[in-house]
Amino acid sequence: MEFLTDPAAWWIEPFTTNLFMQRALYAALLVVLTTSVVGTWVVLRGMSFLGDALAHGVLPGIALAFIIGVHTTIGAFVAAMVMVWGINLIRSHSPLPEDTSIGVLFVGFLSLAVAIMSSASGAYTGDLNRFLFGSITGVNAADLRQQAIAAVISVGGVVVFYRAFLVMTFDQAQAQVLGLRPRLAHGVLLVLLALSIIASFEVVGNLLVFAFLVAPPATAVLLVRRVPRIMVVAAGVGAFSSVIGLLISYHHDTAAGATMALATVVVFMAVLTVKSCWSAVSSHRSKTPLPAQA
Amino acid sequence: MRLSRKTQDRDLVSGERPARRVSLTSVSIFAGAALIAAACSDDSSSESASPTTDTEAPAIVATTGIWADVVSNVACDGMVNVETLIPVGGDPHGYEPSLQDRARMENAALVVANGLNLEEGLIDTLEAVAESGTAVFEFADEVDTIPFTFVGGHDHGHDDDHSDHDDHDEHEDHDEHSDHDDEHEDHDEHSDHDDHDEHEDEHDEHSDHDEHEGHDHSGGDPHVWFDPHRVSEALPALARVLTTDLGLDAAAVQACLETYVTELEAVDAEISSEVEQLPAESRKLVTNHDALGYYADRYDFEVIGTVIPSPSTMAQTNPAQLEELAEIIEHEGIKAVFAETQHSSDDVEALAARVGDVEVVTLYTGSLGPAGSGAQTYIGFLRTNTELIVDALA
Numbered sequence: 050m051e052f053l054t055d056p057a058a059w060w061i062e063p064f065t066t067n068l069f070m071q072r073a074l075y076a077a078l079l080v081v082l083t084t085s086v087v088g089t090w091v092v093l094r095g096m097s098f099l100g101d102a103l104a105h106g107v108l109p110g111i112a113l114a115f116i117i118g119v120h121t122t123i124g125a126f127v128a129a130m131v132m133v134w135g136i137n138l139i140r141s142h143s144p145l146p147e148d149t150s151i152g153v154l155f156v157g158f159l160s161l162a163v164a165i166m167s168s169a170s171g172a173y174t175g176d177l178n179r180f181l182f183g184s185i186t187g188v189n190a191a192d193l194r195q196q197a198i199a200a201v202i203s204v205g206g207v208v209v210f211y212r213a214f215l216v217m218t219f220d221q222a223q224a225q226v227l228g229l230r231p232r233l234a235h236g237v238l239l240v241l242l243a244l245s246i247i248a249s250f251e252v253v254g255n256l257l258v259f260a261f262l263v264a265p266p267a268t269a270v271l272l273v274r275r276v277p278r279i280m281v282v283a284a285g286v287g288a289f290s291s292v293i294g295l296l297i298s299y300h301h302d303t304a305a306g307a308t309m310a311l312a313t314v315v316v317f318m319a320v321l322t323v324k325s326c327w328s329a330v331s332s333h334r335s336k337t338p339l340p341a342q343a
Numbered sequence: 344m345r346l347s348r349k350t351q352d353r354d355l356v357s358g359e360r361p362a363r364r365v366s367l368t369s370v371s372i373f374a375g376a377a378l379i380a381a382a383c384s385d386d387s388s389s390e391s392a393s394p395t396t397d398t399e400a401p402a403i404v405a406t407t408g409i410w411a412d413v414v415s416n417v418a419c420d421g422m423v424n425v426e427t428l429i430p431v432g433g434d435p436h437g438y439e440p441s442l443q444d445r446a447r448m449e450n451a452a453l454v455v456a457n458g459l460n461l462e463e464g465l466i467d468t469l470e471a472v473a474e475s476g477t478a479v480f481e482f483a484d485e486v487d488t489i490p491f492t493f494v495g496g497h498d499h500g501h502d503d504d505h506s507d508h509d510d511h512d513e514h515e516d517h518d519e520h521s522d523h524d525d526e527h528e529d530h531d532e533h534s535d536h537d538d539h540d541e542h543e544d545e546h547d548e549h550s551d552h553d554e555h556e557g558h559d560h561s562g563g564d565p566h567v568w569f570d571p572h573r574v575s576e577a578l579p580a581l582a583r584v585l586t587t588d589l590g591l592d593a594a595a596v597q598a599c600l601e602t603y604v605t606e607l608e609a610v611d612a613e614i615s616s617e618v619e620q621l622p623a624e625s626r627k628l629v630t631n632h633d634a635l636g637y638y639a640d641r642y643d644f645e646v647i648g649t650v651i652p653s654p655s656t657m658a659q660t661n662p663a664q665l666e667e668l669a670e671i672i673e674h675e676g677i678k679a680v681f682a683e684t685q686h687s688s689d690d691v692e693a694l695a696a697r698v699g700d701v702e703v704v705t706l707y708t709g710s711l712g713p714a715g716s717g718a719q720t721y722i723g724f725l726r727t728n729t730e731l732i733v734d735a736l737a
Contacts, residue, residue, distance in 0.1 A: 063442075063446075067449060069442075069445050069446075069449055069471065070446075073442065073445075163659070166658070167652075167653075167658055179463070179464075179466060179467060182439050182464060184466070184467035184468055186440045186442060186445040186465075186467070187467025187468040187469075187471040187472075188467075188471065189470070189471055189474060295442055298442040299441070299442035299446060300443065302441045302443040302444070304440070304441055305439070305440065305441055305442050306439065308441070
């Protein structure tokens with residue numbers, strides 16, 4: 050219970066006494082900013098499955114880039130774009146629902162990555178492991194710079210395309226009428242999504258980045274209604290969760306990336322619990338004077 | 344009738360909703376409790392594991408228990424406090440560090456790692472630790488490394504003669520790495536691994552190792568601790584770091600070093616003589632992953648196949664390669680295949696079941712054994728493994 054009995058030592062000191070904890074914190078906050086503004090649209094538009102698929106779909110690109118010696122970020126980006134293109138292709142050439150086309154390519158890309166890595170078994174798999182789980186214990190200045198750039202692009206992109214995203218999310222037809230080019234906006238959103246996933250690798254790795262993309266915005270949706278507020282609250286919730294995750298990993302010796310991802314989910318469940326208890330109490334109270342509308 | 348159905352419906356609705364809410368609530372409470380439990384539990388253990396237990400002796404963090412044991416023997420009699428990151432039985436290939444691990448490394452006077460990407464989850468972390476100014480000693484940097492001995496289950500076509508190895512003792516005289524090829528001149532195919540290319544016609548994708556090398560360090564097999572001779576060759580470099588960077592007493596370290604090198608040489612000789620009880624044609628290893636390359640190199644075994652066609656446990660086998668391996672085992676009349684404590688033995692068991700008359704023996708590979716296993720020290724680890732191997736193949 051040290052986090053209650055000696056709050057300064059539990060909450061503050063790790064960050065003031067360790068440069069690597071500060072770096073981990075900055076990296077986490079930049080990732081949270083990036084994933085929150087993009088993840089809000091992922092949650093609102095019901096694109097969670099696509100987000101998860103993209104998080105894994107970049108792997109074959111990384112594997113190939115790793116083998117032919119290109120920068121892995123480029124490989125990841127190309128793979129993400131190919132996956133999006135493939136999903137649209139399947140959707141337009143088959144009567145299947147979108148989640149099926151996503152699912153087929155999700156598993157296809159993931160297994161392709163493993164197959165590529167196994168065929169190059171002269172190469173050590175250490176670098177693939179780095180992408181799967183990230184390495185927030187090994188963040189350096191160059192990583193932070195890269196994440197800052199990604200955060201600026203994501204926030205900037207969301208601000209510039211805010212109206213287009215908003216109308217596209219809530220009223221496709223009106224977006225067309227208003228000349229907001231929903232297809233372009235959708236494309237921009239997918240690019241931002243791929244960017245935020247790739248930028249987050251270093252911190253949590255692509256097996257767990259999805260937690261940051263979905264859990265904080267989902268928590269925010271439980272708490273507030275207007276979209277800008279959702280983004281702000283999501284960033285706050287994400288920041289809180291990642292600080293908790295960092296501190297638990299620091300004090301209690303648990304794997305860093307996984308603890309942070311777990312914290313985002315636990316915070317979501319906790320908020321949901323409090324909220325549903327609260328609404329149960331308040332609806333019970335409001336039920337007594339008024340007959341139920343059903 | 345209508346009315347009753349209506350009340351039934353309402354009962355159903357009112358009965359269902361709270362139930363659903365309760366289950367959802369209990370799930371979230373469970374999750375919340377898990378977080379609180381994580382935050383409240385093992386306070387004591389985290390205190391005992393905190394970086395400074397003895398303010399006098401400098402703290403050294405070693406990634407694996409094997410290196411921790413070696414280090415505490417070179418800086419013997421409690422000259423240093425050695426901590427191990429990866430717990431006993433943990434797989435060094437798959438270990439993911441916590442931020443507490445990072446703090447331990449940051450606060451240590453020296454971090455000792457294997458290197459050559461053995462600790463796959465620690466690659467960036469080790470780099471960052473070195474960048475932050477902590478001395479990092481990697482054993483693989485100090486030894487004469489060999490390439491991955493083996494990729495895939497293909498037959499090397501060895502029917503060479505290992506019988507004239509009575510001159511084994513001469514190994515000890517050769518401290519220089521450069522002499523390495525000479526001492527093995529009578530069995531070139533083991534020391535000169537370049538000739539693997541000849542066998543890789545049907546494995547084109549494996550032959551272009553050079554493309555991957557230089558990406559990180561220089562490539563090569565990281566499992567150097569399987570050769571105690573190589574390890575003892577690396578120890579003077581470790582002793583130098585201990586005396587110059589940590590300021591330990593040079594004479595004391597030198598004394599520890601000499602004692603330990605003598606012990607390692609004794610074990611080396613002991614293993615050699617035990618292995619010589621095996622007829623040359625029995626000295627064939629089939630292992631779970633490619634971990635025993637150095638052991639084979641030192642004691643004239645031949646690794647004829649690995650279940651996971653990789654120097655890492657983080658890879659997978661495939662049925663064709665298992666089948667090929669099974670055929671080789673049958674053809675060569677091999678008595679035992681080797682699983683490892685740190686990794687699932689399912690694939691090895693499946694292979695043994697496919698072949699039929701083959702024993703599965705579990706070796707200690709990436710981790711020391713638990714207390715009482717006989718393999719809880721590095722020397723015990725070497726002895727135990729040798730006993731297991733010799734008994735299984737005799």
